[in-house]
Amino acid sequence: MEQYGPNPLTKFPLPGIERLCFLKNIITNPQIIVGDFTYYDDFENVANFEKNVRYLFDFTGDKLIIGKFCMIASGVEFIMNGANHLVDAVSTYPFSIFGHGWESAMEGKTYPFKGDTVVGNDVWIGYKAAIMAGVTIGDGAIIGAYSVVTKDVEPYAIVGGNPARTIRKRFPEEHIERLLNLRWWDWPLEKLTRHVQDLTGNNIACLENL
Numbered sequence: 001m002e003q004y005g006p007n008p009l010t011k012f013p014l015p016g017i018e019r020l021c022f023l024k025n026i027i028t029n030p031q032i033i034v035g036d037f038t039y040y041d042d043f044e045n046v047a048n049f050e051k052n053v054r055y056l057f058d059f060t061g062d063k064l065i066i067g068k069f070c071m072i073a074s075g076v077e078f079i080m081n082g083a084n085h086l087v088d089a090v091s092t093y094p095f096s097i098f099g100h101g102w103e104s105a106m107e108g109k110t111y112p113f114k115g116d117t118v119v120g121n122d123v124w125i126g127y128k129a130a131i132m133a134g135v136t137i138g139d140g141a142i143i144g145a146y147s148v149v150t151k152d153v154e155p156y157a158i159v160g161g162n163p164a165r166t167i168r169k170r171f172p173e174e175h176i177e178r179l180l181n182l183r184w185w186d187w188p189l190e191k192l193t194r195h196v197q198d199l200t201g202n203n204i205a206c207l208e209n210l
Contacts, residue, residue: 055082
């Protein structure tokens with residue numbers, strides 16, 4: 001029987017190596033949603049991934065949504081909405097959580113909420129990058145090591161620094177539009193496997209004519 005790629009339900013797709021996992025198979029938090037074949041590599045323990053999704057509380061209601069075929073390096077952190085404090089008030093201090101007469105400090109007020117954090121498909125996030133709450137990272141983007149991403153990243157952009165800025169686009173805009181329309185990550189696994197060598201090349205027209 002012909003094999004069409006690795007099984008996406010495999011926890012550790014490299015035999016004998018447990019520092020790299022298909023991420024969706026180790027996630028326990030329902031507020032974290034991960035697509036097939038996205039992998040996480042950790043020098044110590046893959047369980048660190050959920051620990052590095054910081055301030056994700058059930059009462060905030062936000063989600064971390066990661067697409068398919070992403071590559072996430074060791075030490076990457078996601079800072080979620082539970083980390084937010086008041087910015088426009090006299091004090092940023094969270095008085096109300098400590099009680100003892102401070103319970104009413106937030107009556108009629110809400111903490112800043114920036115929505116879900118969304119990572120597209122085929123995104124490469126480098127070593128110890130930090131992604132802030134509410135950011136959307138477009139398909140095909142690359143996030144440089146140690147970057148702090150504070151705003152949305154366009155598809156197929158390469159960003160780096162603190163705060164992260166666009167260094168360049170991976171392809172001309174016309175090619176990016178064609179790749180976004182192609183959506184190869186949604187292909188059936190059989191088709192993807194047949195053309196995996198084309199996906200490691202740069203002939204977009206070849207893929208469009210399949």
